[in-house]
Amino acid sequence: MEAVSASNGAAEPTRRYEISPVDYFAQIRRCRRINEAQSENFAVVGAYHSHPRGEPEPSETDTAQAFRDFVFLIVGLGGTAGGMQIAAYALHDDRLTPVPLTVVE
Numbered sequence: 001m002e003a004v005s006a007s008n009g010a011a012e013p014t015r016r017y018e019i020s021p022v023d024y025f026a027q028i029r030r031c032r033r034i035n036e037a038q039s040e041n042f043a044v045v046g047a048y049h050s051h052p053r054g055e056p057e058p059s060e061t062d063t064a065q066a067f068r069d070f071v072f073l074i075v076g077l078g079g080t081a082g083g084m085q086i087a088a089y090a091l092h093d094d095r096l097t098p099v100p101l102t103v104v105e
Contacts, residue, residue, distance in 0.1 A: 003048065016061060017049040046071030046088075053078040056087035058096040066091040071099055 006023035010016040024044070031042040047070070051059070056076030058066075066072060068091050076085040089096035 006047070018065065019047050046073060048073035048075065050075040050077055055079040056085045058089055062089075063091075063094075063096050066096055072096060 004027055006027070007020040008017050009020035009022075010018040027044050031044060034040055034042045051057075051074060054076055056074040056079070058072070058074065062072065062074070066089075070090070072089045072091075074087055074089070076087070079085050086101065088099040088101050090099050091097075
């Protein structure tokens, strides 16, 4: 498992984050190459982004752009609790619902 950075393809990159389609499809192709070469089972399973001034709660934009079978990890950096908070969500019935996170060392 690894996190791979992707460039911001949003029209207003200082206000929004959208995974660059070029980067997204490049990672899908990379996983396929690894799977073929090593008989592994790699896949792109989700994406992450931050809310620099807020909680790790999905925004209306996050929900509108979400799609099924994908985990959306949101890092909140400006919440009322202070510090960094991380939450994960998946799309169910047109809503982003929380996904439990487990830290494994």
